[in-house]
Amino acid sequence: xxxxxxxxxxxxxxxxxxxxxxxxxxxxxxxxxxxxxxxxxxxxxxxxxxxxxxxxxxxxxxxxxxxxxxxxxxxxxxxxxxxxxxxxxxxxxxxxxxxxxxxxxxxxxxxxxxxxxxxx
Amino acid sequence: xxxxxxxxxxxxxxxxxxxxxxxxxxxxxxxxxxxxxxxxxxxxxxxxxxxxxxxxxxxxxxxxxxxxxxxxxxxxxxxxxxxxxxxxxxxxxxxxxxxxxxxxxxxxxxx
Numbered sequence: 001x002x003x004x005x006x007x008x009x010x011x012x013x014x015x016x017x018x019x020x021x022x023x024x025x026x027x028x029x030x031x032x033x034x035x036x037x038x039x040x041x042x043x044x045x046x047x048x049x050x051x052x053x054x055x056x057x058x059x060x061x062x063x064x065x066x067x068x069x070x071x072x073x074x075x076x077x078x079x080x081x082x083x084x085x086x087x088x089x090x091x092x093x094x095x096x097x098x099x100x101x102x103x104x105x106x107x108x109x110x111x112x113x114x115x116x117x118x119x120x
Numbered sequence: 121x122x123x124x125x126x127x128x129x130x131x132x133x134x135x136x137x138x139x140x141x142x143x144x145x146x147x148x149x150x151x152x153x154x155x156x157x158x159x160x161x162x163x164x165x166x167x168x169x170x171x172x173x174x175x176x177x178x179x180x181x182x183x184x185x186x187x188x189x190x191x192x193x194x195x196x197x198x199x200x201x202x203x204x205x206x207x208x209x210x211x212x213x214x215x216x217x218x219x220x221x222x223x224x225x226x227x228x229x230x231x
Contacts, residue, residue: 037220046209046222046223046224046225047158047166047209047211047222047225048222049211049219049220049221049222052219052220060219062218062219062220063217063218096165096166101171104154104156104171104172105152105154105156105211105212105213105220106154106156106168106171106172106211107156107158107166107168107211108168108171108177109168110165110166110167110168111165112165113165
């Protein structure tokens, strides 16, 4: 069974870039059956889809975040990554990486999540 | 404001059944049979409990069931148990340039 693990700094200063990596174990990120996605959850609020990537590098983004985010994949390391540019306090959240069925769009495997706080 | 509308809270007593609605539009829930539901306990990652409107993943109790009518999907939990107390989120594919939309979440309280 695949497992996902997020990693990255827990504290980012305003206006800087938030960078996170998700490491996939127990399965290949190059499986054609899945997208690999980032979701975030601000404190006390609901889930927000950020974007997802196919192993080929094709990306899909939430239109409300599209100008400030980049998702990339490194198949050699079985990892995918997220960058959020010019962060503000509103980007403070728990960030989850997930596996998404390419055909039915359900998120069947989730990482445990990592908390990122934007503060000076 | 979330793209899919869920009630903020629902409650029920042990043994009872409850239903959580998830209302979208003809651009998402109404067109695509790919609604999924997630259960989230406090401090934990969401857990996938329903996919393709009414299918249960292996290992998920048959007390959880899903359905859809028009632009509204629903999650029903029967035989409520204390451990069902959690937040529940619906999600749908939305096509176009939107791709994925979540509901705002519903807090289930087991009285």
